[in-house]
Amino acid sequence: MDGPFWKEFFMSLHVLLLLGIAVAIGFGGGKLFKKLHVPQIVGYIVVGVFLGTSFLKLYQPQLLDQLIDINALALGIIGFLIGSELRLSIFRRLGKTIFVTLLFEALGAFVLVALGVFILTGKLYLGLLFGALASATAPAATVGVLWEYKAKGSLTSTLLAIVALDDAVALFLYGFALSIAKTLFAHVGISVFHILAKPVGEILLTLVVGVLLGFGLSFLARRMRNKGETLILSLAAIFLCCGLSETLGLSLILSNMAMGITLANLAPFGGRRVYSAVQSFVPPVYVLFFVLVGARLEISLLPQMGILGLIYLVARGGGKMMGARLGAQVSGASQVVKRYLGICLISQAGVAVGLAIDVYREFFQLGPAGAHVGIMVINVITATTFLLELIGPPCVRWAIVRAGEAGKSKL
Numbered sequence: 001m002d003g004p005f006w007k008e009f010f011m012s013l014h015v016l017l018l019l020g021i022a023v024a025i026g027f028g029g030g031k032l033f034k035k036l037h038v039p040q041i042v043g044y045i046v047v048g049v050f051l052g053t054s055f056l057k058l059y060q061p062q063l064l065d066q067l068i069d070i071n072a073l074a075l076g077i078i079g080f081l082i083g084s085e086l087r088l089s090i091f092r093r094l095g096k097t098i099f100v101t102l103l104f105e106a107l108g109a110f111v112l113v114a115l116g117v118f119i120l121t122g123k124l125y126l127g128l129l130f131g132a133l134a135s136a137t138a139p140a141a142t143v144g145v146l147w148e149y150k151a152k153g154s155l156t157s158t159l160l161a162i163v164a165l166d167d168a169v170a171l172f173l174y175g176f177a178l179s180i181a182k183t184l185f186a187h188v189g190i191s192v193f194h195i196l197a198k199p200v201g202e203i204l205l206t207l208v209v210g211v212l213l214g215f216g217l218s219f220l221a222r223r224m225r226n227k228g229e230t231l232i233l234s235l236a237a238i239f240l241c242c243g244l245s246e247t248l249g250l251s252l253i254l255s256n257m258a259m260g261i262t263l264a265n266l267a268p269f270g271g272r273r274v275y276s277a278v279q280s281f282v283p284p285v286y287v288l289f290f291v292l293v294g295a296r297l298e299i300s301l302l303p304q305m306g307i308l309g310l311i312y313l314v315a316r317g318g319g320k321m322m323g324a325r326l327g328a329q330v331s332g333a334s335q336v337v338k339r340y341l342g343i344c345l346i347s348q349a350g351v352a353v354g355l356a357i358d359v360y361r362e363f364f365q366l367g368p369a370g371a372h373v374g375i376m377v378i379n380v381i382t383a384t385t386f387l388l389e390l391i392g393p394p395c396v397r398w399a400i401v402r403a404g405e406a407g408k409s410k411l
Contacts, residue, residue, distance in 0.1 A: 015063070015067075019067075019288065021051070021058070022047075022048070022051065022059075022287075022291040022292065023288050023291070025051065026043070026044045026047045026287040026288065026290070026291040028047075029046060030044050030047075038393075038394060038397075039393040039394060039397050040144075041141055041144045041145060041148070042394065044287055044291050045290050045291075045293060045297070045389055045390065046294060046390075048292060048293060048296075049295070049299070050294075051294075051295055052064075052294060052296060052297065053295065053296065053297075053298050054298055058295075059292070061296075064295060064296055071292060071293070072246060073238070073239070074288070075139075075253050076239075076252045076253070076256045077256070077278060077281075078139055078140050078253070078256075079139070079164065079252065079255070080256040080257065080260040080278065081143070081260065081275065081279065081282070082143060082160055082163070083210075083259060083261040083262075083263075084263060084271055084274065084278075085157075085160055085264070085275075086160065086257075086260070088265050097158055097327075097328065097331040097332070097333040098158060098161045100330055100331035101158065101323075101324055101327030101328050101331060101333065101337070102162050102166065102169060102327070104323040104324065104326050104327030105320050105323035105342065105345055106169040106170065106323070107135070107323060108318075108319035108320060108322055108323020108326070109131070109315075109316050109319035110131040110132060110135045110173055110177075111131065111319065112131075113133075113312055113316050113319060114128055114131030115127065115131075115315070116314075117308065117311060121308070124184055125180070125181035125184040125185045125373075126373070128184075129181050129359055130312055130377070131173075131177060132170070132174040132177035132355070133170075133352045133359075133377070134315070134316040134319065134348075134352075135166070135169060135174075136351040136355065137162075137163050137170075137320075137348065137351075138163075138352075138388075138392060139164060139166070139167070139253060140289065141389060142159065142163045142344060142345075142347055142392070142396055144286065144393070145393045145397050145400070146396070149400055149401070150406065150408065150409040151405045151406055151407075151408065152408035152409035153403065154334045154336060154337055155336045155341060155400065155405055156409075158337050159341060162345070164254075164257045167251050167351055168251070168254050170352075170355070171202060171254075172200070174355050175202070178362060182362065182363070185363070185369075185370065185373070186366055186370075202249070202250060202251070203251075205248065206245065206250040206251050206254045206255045207254070207258045209241065209245065209248070209255045210254070210255040210257065210258025210259040210262065211262050213240060213241050213244075213259045214258060214259040214261065214262025214263045215262060216237070217233070217234065217262075217274070218262060218271070221233075221263060221267045221271060221273065224273065224274075227273075227276075227280075230273050230274055230277040231277040231278065234277055237259065238256060238278070241255050241256050241259050242256065253351070293389065294389075297386040297389070298382065299386070309380045309383055312384055313387065316384075317346060320342055320345040320346065321343060321345075323342070325338060325341075325342055328341060336403040336404075339403075340400075340402060340403050341399075343395045343396075343398070343399050344395065344400075346391060347389060347392025347393065347396070348381075348385050348388040348389070348392070352381050352385060353381055353382060359373070359374050359377045360374030362374075
């Protein structure tokens with residue numbers, strides 16, 4: 001398949017044809033995996049791996065880069081729909097559980113991975129970088145399983161809030177770790193203000209963008225007359241939120257989540273209609289998103305993971321599960337949250353890969369040795385993401401079934 005004939009043939013196909021192939025075959029793969037009692041998301045990803053850079057090479061890296069905005073839109077929609085389910089009543093009931101557990105699971109992964117990598121390599125800056133990346137989870141894969149199995153209950157509500165807010169914690173830890181790591185690597189001084197100001201400023205600006213758009217959408221939601229109007233204006237708001245976030249370098253998952261929360265709490269009835277309309281638009285975008293995620297994953301990178309990657313996987317999984325368990329215990333969460341939340345936080349995807357690329361960009365400026373650090377981080381995170389994207393969704397399915405929350409939602 002690497003020959004010039006196949007490469008020339010595939011590159012000559014129109015992009016719309018390639019997108020149609022992705023949705024059609026991805027849908028079939030998802031149905032096949034569902035019959036095997038495996039979440040459909042895994043089927044979408046496996047189809048993407050088969051069509052992508054690892055096998056058929058139907059989707060070349062250049063094409064995937066051109067289609068990156070589809071990923072941004074999908075993540076924005078997911079962030080918005082998560083936020084639309086987080087009403088104040090949930091925070092009143094589970095607020096302590098959510099925030100305490102969020103802090104413990106993120107810091108648990110950060111500390112264990114940082115410690116493990118430091119012991120292996122003797123380099124604290126590497127430990128800090130990998131620790132920060134380990135704190136991120138994959139909201140898209142996790143939420144997709146919850147939707148597919150119509151989950152509802154305390155575990156589901158807690159999980160939705162945590163995977164949404166985890167993005168903000170990961171960004172903060174990353175900003176903190178990156179500044180210190182560059183200081184240790186380059187032996188230059190840096191102020192505490194510089195370490196904290198950037199991540200805090202980005203998170204606050206992200207929330208402001210989302211809340212302001214949420215106010216506007218809640219005003220319009222009360223005046224929408226039919227599902228068509230509702231879908232048009234809702235998607236316009238999501239596009240605006242994604243576009244502003246990308247332009248300003250903000251987290252589009254967090255900004256859209258803030259917009260969804262604002263809408264759900266200012267206009268509950270209109271918010272439910274918006275949620276229903278956007279949900280009807282999601283399935284094909286969702287299939288395409290995960291097929292394209294799979295197309296980027298390269299099996300050839302797995303051997304490059306090495307001992308460092310194995311330590312990262314074990315320490316991250318242990319940190320997430322122990323941190324979630326301890327946080328749930330301290331906050332007085334329900335038994336199902338204590339038992340099953342940690343296993344639901346295994347998935348790793350877009351945020352971690354995106355931050356790994358940013359590590360490369362930042363360290364590339366520090367010379368050949370810095371570029372080597374950046375390449376090492378990208379290789380390990382990409383390889384571990386490949387495994388965790390396949391392992392994570394079945395773990396979420398197992399947990400919600402054992403918790404008795406599958407099939408409880410009517411949406």
